[in-house]
Amino acid sequence: MASQPNTRPKIRTRLTDLLGIEHPILCGGLMHLADANYVAAVVNAGTMGFISALTFPDPKQLQDEIQKCRDLSGGKSFGVNLYISPRQDANDRLEKLLTVVRDENVAVVETAGGNPGPIIPFMKEAGIKVIHKVPAVRFALSAERAGVDAISLVGAECGGHPGYMMVGSMVQAADGPQKLSVPVILGGGIGHGSQLTAALAMGCDGILMGTRMLVSSELQAHKDYKQRVAEGTGLDSIVVQSKLKNHHRVLDNQTAQAVLALENQGKETYEDYTHLLNGKLAKEAYTSGNTDQGLLDYGQSACFANAIESVETIITQFMDEAFTAKGRILKLDF
Ligand SMILES: Cc1cc2nc3c(=O)[nH]c(=O)nc-3n(C[C@H](O)[C@H](O)[C@H](O)COP(=O)(O)O)c2cc1C
Structure with missing residues (x-):
């Protein structure tokens, strides 16, 4: 069945302008899971996704995956996630992967883990946009000084690595935009569109999701795994x-x-x-x-992921929820 044309107004932020995307939404890198199929589905739904480079540690494999994603996403921009280990000896393959990213004209890189400073000049020279993901504003400030284009700030609720300081997303959302001048994307526990509206109200330029997307039908994972996520409450x-x-x-x-x-x-x-x-x-x-x-x-936002559905369905519902939340605020008339 052909999908209905979307008549909702667009939400334009510094993030949508920076990446040329329809919705101010990033779907973060997912180790072993974020491949060409998934990332193409994510960008085709009007958001930005990232192939997890370390899932394809052989540079030729990464190159093939990038080319496949390009074929599947009909010329739309997409990204690559590069995890920088705090252990220098673990970063040996990073340089080769980065060369593939540059040679394949990847538009944007999501860095996470260690300090991206040493590889920023290489990426800037190649015209690649860099979004660095951090668990506290303190690390964001040094990444901003190093020249990143945007910051993803993730709170303690997030699946993966919330950082040892364990700062909650509600604090990050209000704190980050006051202290940073580059666009701020809020992650950690996000899975309902009303959280996008709230994040924008607090000065953020968009949101980031990981756990909420684990039930996507396009994700190459066993259906029992997705079913387990769908049945999860987030308290687990x-x-x-x-x-x-x-x-x-x-x-x-x-x-x-x-x-x-x-x-x-x-x-x-x-x-x-x-x-x-x-x-x-x-x-x-x-x-x-x-x-x-x-x-x-696996993060607390599993409470929002209750069924295995296409990425398009998840994002459409999320945006409907964002606009419903906007309507609630407008009715308060303050
Ligand atoms: C299954 C899974 C795998 C992940 N793998 C990576 C990864 O390889 N690199 C990375 O930077 N972040 C990774 N993350 C973190 C996400 O990109 C994102 O920052 C996080 O999930 C956001 O919080 P949320 O789970 O509350 O939505 C992963 C998250 C999940 C749930």
Whole structure:
């Protein structure tokens, strides 16, 4: 059935202008999951998505994935997510991946993890826009000085890495725009359109989602995994690895409980946990649908993800909710 033309007015912000997108929405990088199919679906729905470079660690694989995404997204811009490890020795492959990103004319890069400063000149020279993702305004200020084009600020509710300071999204939303001059995108616990309206009211230029999108039909993951997310309440999201000062918000499952048990025993070195932190466990869970194993990034906004649906359906509903929230505010007449 042909979809109905969208008659809603557009929300224009510095973010939509910066990236040339219809909605002020980013769908963040998802390790093992954000591939060409998913990212193309996301950009075709009028938002911005990012292929997770580390999912395709061989530069040729990344190049193929970028080319596939270009074919699927009909010339629309899309992005690549680059995780910068705080450990310099873990960043050996970054340079080669970055070269592919430049040679393939990728429009925008979402950086996360360590300081993007050293690679900013390379990206600026290539005309790539850089959005750096941080868990606290303090890190955003140094990224802004280093020349990033925008900042994604994620709160403690987020799936993945909320940072050891665990600042909530409501605080980030009001604090970030006051202290930063580049566009600010709010993430962490976002999954309902009313939160976009609230974020804009607080001075943000857009929002970022990860967990809410895990039920997308275009995501290449086992249907049992998506069904588990759809049945999740968000209360089944817990933070592990705080003893390692690497706070990680994940689905509460056997692996997460095993990590917590070691933390309760006072284990404080990375080596004590290596067998549980292995990313292969998560990759297997996405493929097999067995969600008992692996640290599976998963945030509190799972409460909004209640059915497996297309990206287009999720985004359309989200924007409807944003406009409904705007209507509620206007009726208050203040
Ligand atoms: C399954 C999953 C995998 C993720 N993988 C990455 C990643 O590889 N790189 C990254 O920068 N962020 C990653 N994130 C974080 C998201 O890009 C986004 O910042 C976060 O999910 C936003 O918070 P929310 O989950 O509350 O929406 C991941 C999140 C999830 C849920």
